Amino acid sequence: MARLRTTCHMPEHDVLIIGAGLAGQRAALAAAESGATVGIMSKVHPVRSHSNAAQGGINAALNPEDSWESHAFDTVKGSDYLGDQDAIEIMCKAAPQEILDLEHLGVTFHRNEEGKLGTRAFGGASAARTYYVADITGQAILHVLYEQLMKHDDIERYEEWFTTALVTDDDGHVAGVVARNIRDGAMELFSAKTVILASGGNGQVYNPTTNALICTGDGIAMAYRAGAPLMDMEMIQYHPTTLQGNGLLITEGARGEGAHLYNAQGERFMEKYAPNKMELASRDVVSRAEQTEINEGRGFPDGTVALDITVVPRKRIHEALREIVMVGRDFAGVDITKEPIRIKPGNHYVMGGVKTDVDGRTNVPGLYAAGEVACVSVHGGNRLGANSLLDTLIFGARSGRHAATHARGMTMPTASRASLAEEETLVKDIVGRAKTGRRVSEVKAELGATMDKYVAVFRDEQGLNSALEIVRRLKEEAKTVAIDDKGTVFNQDLLGAIELGFMLDNAETIVLGALERKESRGAQFRTDYPERNDEEWIKHINITLADGEPRISYSDVTMTQWEPQERTY
Amino acid sequence: MAEDYTLKIRRFDPESGEPAYWQEFKVGLEPERSVLDGILQARGDQDGSIGIRCSCQAAICGSCGVKINGRSRLACNTLIGEAAEDAERKFDGGAIVVEPMGNMPVLKDLIVDMDAVHWKKVQRVVPWLIPEGDPPAREYIVPAESMIDITQAMACIHCGACVSACLSLEVDQDFIGPAALAKAYRFVGDPRDGQTEERLKDLAEDPHGIYDCTHCFSCVEVCPKDVAPMDQIMRLRRRATGDYEIKDSNNGYGHEKAFVNIIEKYGTLHEAQLLPRSFGQGSMVRSQLDPNSLKQLTESLPTVVNGLKSGKVSPVKAIWHHKLPDQKNVRRIFKQIESKDERLELNLYIVGEDNE
Numbered sequence: 001m002a003r004l005r006t007t008c009h010m011p012e013h014d015v016l017i018i019g020a021g022l023a024g025q026r027a028a029l030a031a032a033e034s035g036a037t038v039g040i041m042s043k044v045h046p047v048r049s050h051s052n053a054a055q056g057g058i059n060a061a062l063n064p065e066d067s068w069e070s071h072a073f074d075t076v077k078g079s080d081y082l083g084d085q086d087a088i089e090i091m092c093k094a095a096p097q098e099i100l101d102l103e104h105l106g107v108t109f110h111r112n113e114e115g116k117l118g119t120r121a122f123g124g125a126s127a128a129r130t131y132y133v134a135d136i137t138g139q140a141i142l143h144v145l146y147e148q149l150m151k152h153d154d155i156e157r158y159e160e161w162f163t164t165a166l167v168t169d170d171d172g173h174v175a176g177v178v179a180r181n182i183r184d185g186a187m188e189l190f191s192a193k194t195v196i197l198a199s200g201g202n203g204q205v206y207n208p209t210t211n212a213l214i215c216t217g218d219g220i221a222m223a224y225r226a227g228a229p230l231m232d233m234e235m236i237q238y239h240p241t242t243l244q245g246n247g248l249l250i251t252e253g254a255r256g257e258g259a260h261l262y263n264a265q266g267e268r269f270m271e272k273y274a275p276n277k278m279e280l281a282s283r284d285v286v287s288r289a290e291q292t293e294i295n296e297g298r299g300f301p302d303g304t305v306a307l308d309i310t311v312v313p314r315k316r317i318h319e320a321l322r323e324i325v326m327v328g329r330d331f332a333g334v335d336i337t338k339e340p341i342r343i344k345p346g347n348h349y350v351m352g353g354v355k356t357d358v359d360g361r362t363n364v365p366g367l368y369a370a371g372e373v374a375c376v377s378v379h380g381g382n383r384l385g386a387n388s389l390l391d392t393l394i395f396g397a398r399s400g401r402h403a404a405t406h407a408r409g410m411t412m413p414t415a416s417r418a419s420l421a422e423e424e425t426l427v428k429d430i431v432g433r434a435k436t437g438r439r440v441s442e443v444k445a446e447l448g449a450t451m452d453k454y455v456a457v458f459r460d461e462q463g464l465n466s467a468l469e470i471v472r473r474l475k476e477e478a479k480t481v482a483i484d485d486k487g488t489v490f491n492q493d494l495l496g497a498i499e500l501g502f503m504l505d506n507a508e509t510i511v512l513g514a515l516e517r518k519e520s521r522g523a524q525f526r527t528d529y530p531e532r533n534d535e536e537w538i539k540h541i542n543i544t545l546a547d548g549e550p551r552i553s554y555s556d557v558t559m560t561q562w563e564p565q566e567r568t569y
Numbered sequence: 570m571a572e573d574y575t576l577k578i579r580r581f582d583p584e585s586g587e588p589a590y591w592q593e594f595k596v597g598l599e600p601e602r603s604v605l606d607g608i609l610q611a612r613g614d615q616d617g618s619i620g621i622r623c624s625c626q627a628a629i630c631g632s633c634g635v636k637i638n639g640r641s642r643l644a645c646n647t648l649i650g651e652a653a654e655d656a657e658r659k660f661d662g663g664a665i666v667v668e669p670m671g672n673m674p675v676l677k678d679l680i681v682d683m684d685a686v687h688w689k690k691v692q693r694v695v696p697w698l699i700p701e702g703d704p705p706a707r708e709y710i711v712p713a714e715s716m717i718d719i720t721q722a723m724a725c726i727h728c729g730a731c732v733s734a735c736l737s738l739e740v741d742q743d744f745i746g747p748a749a750l751a752k753a754y755r756f757v758g759d760p761r762d763g764q765t766e767e768r769l770k771d772l773a774e775d776p777h778g779i780y781d782c783t784h785c786f787s788c789v790e791v792c793p794k795d796v797a798p799m800d801q802i803m804r805l806r807r808r809a810t811g812d813y814e815i816k817d818s819n820n821g822y823g824h825e826k827a828f829v830n831i832i833e834k835y836g837t838l839h840e841a842q843l844l845p846r847s848f849g850q851g852s853m854v855r856s857q858l859d860p861n862s863l864k865q866l867t868e869s870l871p872t873v874v875n876g877l878k879s880g881k882v883s884p885v886k887a888i889w890h891h892k893l894p895d896q897k898n899v900r901r902i903f904k905q906i907e908s909k910d911e912r913l914e915l916n917l918y919i920v921g922e923d924n925e
Contacts, residue, residue, distance in 0.1 A: 044622075045683070047727055048630045103708045106698035106759065108720050111713035118713070133720055139629060140723050147697040159684075183676070212624040246602075248627050319717055322724075323629070326794075330628065330646040333601065441613030485618035487584050490677045493617035 013039040013156070014407035015400065016177065016192035018163050018219060021049030022138070022389060023371025023396035024198030025145040027360075028155050030400030031196075036407055039190070041158035041179060043214065043495070046146050050200050050212045051392065054138030055251035055323055056122060057130035058389040060095035063119070066127045068092040075387060076562045078124040078282050079351075079380025080522035081538060082232065085560040087358045087376045091387075091394045098393050099131050107144045108133050110320075120320070121256040123385045124282040124569070130386040135251050135323040138389060162495055163218065164426070166195060166226040166367065167419040174226075174366035176415035178423040182495070185488025187427065189420040193407035194366045196399050197223055197354060198392075201372035202506040204499075206347035206456075207448025208247025210239055216499040217506035219373040223354040224505055228362040229542040231375040231555070232352035233506075234513030235523050237383055238457050240286040242346030244304050248331050250324055250343055252385040255279040257320060259309040261290070262340065263298040269305070274569035281569035284382040284523045287345035291457040294344065304342035345457055349388065351379040351523065352513065355542060355555070360399030366406065366413070370399040377540065380557075381522015430483060430497050437480030440496045447474055447507055455514055460528045464515045471507045478504055509543045509550060516541050516552055534564050571597045574653050576607050578619065579668035580678050589675070593664060600650025604665060605633050607649050608679075620678035628793055631726030634733065635679050636668045641733035641791045670733030672742075686742075687732050690749035694772070698756060701763025711760045722755035722801055724794045731788035731798050743777040747788035747798030750779060754801035757808060769809040773817040779805045780821030807912065816850065820865070826851025833903050836893025841882045844869055 015031040017024045020042035028040045042049065061071040072092040076083055103109055103117065109131050112118035122130040133140035149155055160182040167189070169175040176191040199219030203211020224230055240261075241250040255261075261279050263269045273289035274281035281289075290305050299305050309317065309324070314337050317325060321336075328336040353375040360368040360376075371392040378391055447470075454467035478500050485493035519533040520526050540555045574596050581589035594611035605623055612619040621644070622632040628646040635644050638655050649665070657663040673681040700709075731747040738744045745753075753772060756762045772778040779802055788798040806825060809815045816822045827846030831839045842853060848865040849856025856862045876882040893899060 044624060044630075044632070048622075048624050048632050050625065050630075052629045052726075053625060053627065100704075100708060104700070104704040106756075106761065108716045108723050108759070109708075111711060111716050113713060115710040115712055117708050133723065134717075136629075136720070136724060139726070140720070143723065144698075150692055151697040212630060213626065214624045246626065326628065326646075330648075439613065440617065445613075483617050487582065487618065487677075489583050490620045490680055491618075492620060493612075496617070 012191040015403045017196045019199035020046035021051035023392035026393045026396035027400035030397040031404040034404035036404035039156045041161045043162040051142045052139045055135040056253035057132030057137045057386045059386040060099045062096040078384040081564040082380030084558040086558045123280045164423045167415045169413040175413040191415045194403035196368040201350045205507045206451045209347040210249040218502045221502035221505040228364045229355045229544040231355035233509040235351035237349040238287040238345040239348035241343040247346045257312045262306045263293045264300045277569035304344045306340040307343045308340040309336045359402040368399040370395040435482035437482045440481045468511045475504045575664040577664040577666045604647045605644035620680045631728035634728040641730040643793045672738045694753040699764045709761045719758045722751045725796045730791045734787040734791045736785045744781045751798040751801040773809045773815045780819045823847045823850040836896040836899040839890045841887035
């Protein structure tokens, strides 16, 4: 039986993983298989992780008629030529075997009439290569990986532990983390030869967002504070089909199954923007098309357009889009089998993140990152639907394996107790603070509204400067936010204050990246620089924290076999 | 248009040494927002110490299981307007009552200890696939329907609503329970698993296993994902009895046979025959000839006395039991079902027709 740790003293691991979604769990299994002692830590129970939310599926060129080159080219084109082609090749080549491995572990993938794995169509793809479990693909894979964690008794699980900081030794090598046991408030120093960040994205920086409340960019901020460069942070994906108000996600699988988009005048407007792929163009293209319709007055009065799923046969909706039936019924009061549902583009995913190589290594020795927290970069300026699950698994596994190998040749680094004391002081300061500052919820609300107003589908210099000014003011205000909960058991108020600090670091780097990239590429559309500029801007923007200030530098985009072309769908 | 609502939240601070208490919060929200939105508004504006697990706000992460107006459910997919109307009907004053789930220890406010109950039970059912032999070079070839079928159990988000509402768990804390048994069906129903019979034997022989469910439907009613845990338990039973003829020491096999035989014969439940037939694996004759059955019958005398006292059975009814007026039709249903080559299982993921 796997061990579930609730208390511990000076725990040590070869590989310590922060985050227990798909990337984290896959890394844990890979590292354990490579013979490392593994700990996996998450601020929520692993099955609560946001990988759950991936509905539509996972891409792989597994059909004999399909090829990894085709998958890779679609991904390169989808990335608007900002993705690193060596990493994309690795991912697309490894995809078919990963799907088969998951199938063997027990994922209940959809079958065709012959009983073989069946596929559905997805956006930006030249073949139907998305493997799926109804519209709960992420959940199904997450739960099957957790079944494996329950089976492995050599992996230690720290469930409901909140990591507050990374610890490095005197040589700058990662040495562990400081974490708080959410259940009893104990602060603990964890020693580790390697740390893999697998803590997900930062959607909560925006409001509304499809992202869960836990997606506060903790790992991105902790790596940044530890000196690791962040890359392409300006590349924030707005998903084309989210609900007005609460930002809930309607899977791209709906359009994959054949659903249409209409404006308020009943026009299937994608004809104008992507005459070949129509609703299944890349997400950035569809979101911009929708936002253009809305901005030019052809949307509905509530700032939406319509997604019509009624064209999909009812039986097919029930077996393949069941979650969306529930979302429509429970959250919008709409029976999607009978009437169109109102949707709009909404914050969904960060293509950028902690800069890593193809083995998940960051610039901080011993520190790895995989999944949405990382930027390898396989998504470049725009991620294709159903490539995110693939990214988490392929680079989760590679990080796990590489970290295990790295750990084998070294002795345990010294994690200084001073780091623990520092974090304890920080916590004491927040809890003991007089209630003179703003409430955490106020600052967070202003941040979310600011980002959605100025750093969304369309951006310009003036708006981005306003955003930067507000974010920097909020950073000051966050230093004095007051909390009500003074306790130790499940002090979620305190965690909220720490997360707010993480979110503001994320927001600042997003805005800085967007200001810096003076062109339009992928998810970044600058109305003041509306053209893609291959001469100057086929390069990654890196932001590093140096002496407390963000410093901008560039790195090359790796090209292997695909030269930039005009991008049409 | 935002409206005013009152949330009456059950508070408990384990560090205070004080017992749990009720606290009311006034919030303003559109009626189509959720109860969770209401709780988060109260936490954000008024009292940051309100404890509740929550994350996705979209009914997929399973974090925010609570009781609202006495019913176990997710706070995130319960509309606050409807909850207020429900409260108005149920209680004086109309405040929306939010309290922690049942059958699990409370850690703080609305947060319960799921590890101590739910996850322990999940671990109990050996929750991972155990295929026979090495995997094939490519995927396992299995019927498309089998994957859709177990996807209903895979849709479980482990929110604990069924565990909270389970009446059997209330009287037997060791009952494996609805969520974990639904998880067990996910493997039993999976054609790739090589331990089907072993799993079924294990669950049938466990005195707190599949025969510990009393068919109260609570879990089916409260499940926010239509997993219908009780249906999965009934499928485990049908496989155990019908497919594998597992004769368990809990007499679940005999009890199920007894029920089916009585309904086929009378169309209604013949209470007086239920016990003897259960011990005789469905047969009245065997129950009176088999020494072991007779022994079990004798041991059940207190139950018989209780039945007589309460009027559930009487000597007259025991000898003469009426049949359903159109018993012929009941038999016809039996015949039709038995004539099928395969057992048809109702699955909510497979509804409607292709041409609809």
